Amino acid sequence: MITLYGVAISNYYNKVKLALLEKQIAFTEESLPPAQSDAVLKRSPLGKIPFIKTAEGYLSESQAILEYLEDAYPEAPRLYPNDVFERAKCREFIQHIELNVEQIARRIYSEAIFGGKVSQETKDEVLTKVENGLRGLARLMTLSPYALGEHFFAADVVAWPHLQLVGYATQQIYGRDLVAEHIPGIAEYMRLIESRPHAQLVGKDRAEALEAFFKNR
The missing domain is CATH 3.40.30.10 (Glutaredoxin)
Incomplete structure (x- = not known):
């Protein structure tokens, strides 16, 4: 196990x-x-x-x-397409969202989430880079209805937790949810993912962990 x-x-x-x-x-x-x-x-x-x-x-x-x-676990439900090129596109999407969106946005998490302080210079730099990264992500996403097409794949496993956090953090720092601003249709997509029982379980456990974290600080 x-x-x-x-x-x-x-x-x-x-x-x-x-x-x-x-x-x-x-x-x-x-x-x-x-x-x-x-x-x-x-x-x-x-x-x-x-x-x-x-x-x-x-x-x-x-x-x-x-x-x-x-x-x-090849016998388990697949999270990557069978087609070689489509699998590569799924990996491309994941690499893009993590390198060009989430890892940049995390520079503002200390203030947006944990009550720290981030310099204005850092905020300005993150804003420019995250907006550019989200524009690129929007070009990759099909939202038809999932991130890369008709099927739920690893791209969705990755997009859901990352884009939730990036959207929240940018709203806190800039007064703008940059994810919603730069990816048309993202709200409906997020609701689709959150309709899945496993996403609901993960979300419930995350909410409880966050409540405990802030209570014990």
């Missing part, structure tokens, strides 16, 4: 959790924040979460985990 380590407030943790649920893979969860202790570093080389324990050993980095799950 897979063990998933991390915290439910993490969008990358929820990406992996949603994939496990959608693929109907048995797993357990162990709440563990990122850390630099020897015990964590032996399992995740930079102390990052999420990571998983498999029969073969530990595996970190959320995208490596997603692709491992797809390869290791």
